[in-house]
Amino acid sequence: MRAGNQHPPQDAPRFQVALYVTCLVDLFRPSVAFDTIQLLEQAGCEVTVPTLQTCCGQPTYNTGDYESTIPLARQLIEAFEFADYVVVPSGSCAGMISHHYPKLLQDEWRERALALAAKTFELTTFLSDIAKIEKAPGDTAPLPSVTYHDSCAGLRELGVKAQPRALLKELCNLEVSELGQTEVCCGFGGTFCAKMPELSGKMASDKLDSALATGAKVLAGGDMGCLMNIAGRAKRLGKNIEVRHIAELLAGDLDGPAIGEGKQ
Amino acid sequence: MITKTQDSAQSDLLGKLRRVGGNASAEQIGAELNRLGQTPVPLLPAQELCEAFLINVLKNQGTVACAPDRSEAVKCVAKYLHERFHTRKIVAGNDPRLAAMPWRDGGVLPRFGAAEQEFSSPPTPASLSYARLGVAETGSIVTFTGKSNPAANNLLVEDHLVLLDVADLVANLDDAWQRINAAMEEEGRPRGINFISGPSSTGDIDAQLVMGAHGPRAWHVILMGDVPDEALDNARSFIEQRLNQL
């Protein structure tokens, strides 16, 4: 019922978009992908989802296994280079494609990586700066108070900072209650959180404390990795805050349980 | 013996560096360096140079006075010495410019030479330096070590007083080096060139700022000459506003 292709846009599409779902959204929170499709269609995009997609290769790349990452990068480039735009509901995956693939690959593949990099966008950047979405796709029922976690890769590799805040304001009339030390990492860091669990846990706790200090009911963010880390830590410590992907807020998809929450 | 092994150590390393790169000629290297252009300089807190300098001295935890001429400058020194130490004595380097100050106008009794360096003797309360230069960008004064300004006078006293001619005030560190390089052309390279920008301070205990770590506990700059009337007042109100903002 909520699948994107059942909501045909009124006018001819303005943008042909290929959606890179990301592996974490695919496996753990498919609703974020459906919300993303809704938002993109609302913004006048025709969305396709290439089926040969898996993972962008961040885990192997960041572990230092460049050799195993190269085939994954090539696979993704092959699957997506046909598109006009590639949209990714994750700052770190978009950063991996646009920032790191060109460093990882050489010669002809480097050229192809650069070409793909030029048309790859993190979701909120695309909605805000390119498609210039004006209206939320769903009801604009009053939303809970929200704070925002800037994921590091989005913030520093792609300059994602104003866009999610502007979208929350314009589409949902929500003012973000800002976190203290918002530019500090939440402690996820891919495999880091398993290599140094105690320190990672401390960082997630610090982030949670900042979030709780804002009094916001929801912590939103643009990266599933960070959000699963923060939500998992909140659950472990019994801290009461809903953790959600920003696409869920923008699409008004708040009926289902938040990340890490049960169905009761 | 040492010299010999040192020579070979030097040629080993330089030989290695030569292999790593460094085939360019001195001319090529110089041209490339010039292409890198000028260093960006920071904004000054005020357009007028004296005012900007005074603001930065105050920001550096220094104190300041302005004197239209040398006679008034001596009176400023006398006032400072009386208020801080109830004394008329001060140590000053063998600088002809200091020797020529009208000391009697303020009743100051200078001793020309270096501050006390015997541990058994009590430390010298105050010294006076005649700065080579002042730098508005950083609120610094510049001295050269030597007979005219022994290093001990900058460092081994309780309070360090500095006279600066307005004519020797420059906008930024690069301008300062232009003047220093010109001076070195004439006088040769001094052993030490000291940019001083405040009393000796430390934040090493609990990140709390404390003055008088090893050297002077206080630093007083007397700007001599044609200083605009309102410069000092403007500088003080700038600092006050800044403190209120914090």
Add this chain to the structure above:
Amino acid sequence: MSSTDQAKGSRAFYSNVRSSLQETEKVNRRDMLGLFMPMIRDAAVNEFGGFEELRRHVKNIKQHSLDNLYHYLSQFVEEAKSNGNHVHFAQDSSEMNSIVLDICQQHDARRVIKGKSMVTEETHLLPHLQSAGLEVVETDLGEYIIQQAGESPSHIVGPALHKSVDEIRELFMRKHQLGERELEGPAEMVAEARTVLREHFLKADVGIIGSNALIAESGYSMLVTNEGNGDLCANLPKVLIICTTMDRVVPRANDAMALLRLLVRSATGQPVTCYTSFYSGPRQGEDTDGPIETHIVLLDNKRSDILDSDYREMLQCIRCAACLNHCPIYIGAGGHAYGSVYMGPMGSVLTPLLTSLEESNALPNACTACGRCAEVCPASIPLPDLLRDLRHDETRAKLSPTRWRVGMKIHAWLLSHPWLYHKLTALGIPALGWLGRKKGSFKSLVLANGWTDERDFPAPQGRTFMQQYQSQRDDNEDAG
């Protein structure tokens, strides 16, 4: 060092971090540092105006200096010699230490005073001189405190920032003859150290300092301090020894000024330090003071290898510690956990390069790739990239745990077979989702214990997106 010791050293970092996280008071001190230092740095950077432009300029200057290091180092050495210095080259730590000791012994020195120098920390000069019977006193207040405490620096700019006021008071009570005096706060403690150190300054035979920049055109060495202790070391004793490295060389005084503008703002948030001094050599002509003999000892210790490697950019480092202050790993772990002279992001790159990856491969793994260090690094060093490249070296040298390496290979293999990957995840993920449907997350999970040690594992919603998307497409096709 034996191979068992090396293995211990590499493992020690993780266990050091675990124990340092237990010390609540120290954790709070570091958290304050991590909050406060970025604030004062940001304020100074904003006040500057075109800081990014300055940063680019200094990067260009540093790269130019390194690209032409043969030229500039030769020029510096020539100028320094003509200024009357003895210039020495030391291939490694032990060479530097013996050169310095020889100089001291030639002058029958008994008392040595030292300014702050990371290079001498790197070579462990102090114990070397002490074991030859010399009395060596660190004069930077932070260094003095940790010398008294028998510790090593926890921070390359503020070596004793890990110590509380109470700890320092207690230390001074123990080490100094205070009699009836009490040391209330930092001001009294600074005054106490000042008195004790003044005697050392005035009685020393040899002064040892480091250098913040070596100026090729004139042979001057730049020294940056707030306390003025380095200047006292450089001016009072009869012999001065400057211990430094070739990567400090810049072409001109103006370049040193550009570097100074970046260094101080990045380190302490000041526009300039209280004392910024340039020393050319021994006392001359009519001088009434200053050292009679001056030595410059240039340590290589693998820097020429680094220059010739993919890690060359690391030699642009100006030792400001901004990367430490902005690194959540450093702030969480504390400097001592690194077990090395250099710490934080710069230390995690430099330590493996100066020692070996075998000994210190844990350090490059202590990174979330958050990129904050690179963002603030005044020398524009891509620290997260260099750390990842070190992990690449680690992987190729098979130094990382086998289960990680093999795990990554299997993971990557599966990901490069999309059809199989989607089939397998379509089987496993819904099952996992079903298991976790009530609670929404797992307290523990096979193969994810690193994660679940500290946090719950959020359960999948149910069927994968690809599964749902595919079946919707199939439905549509059927309907159509």
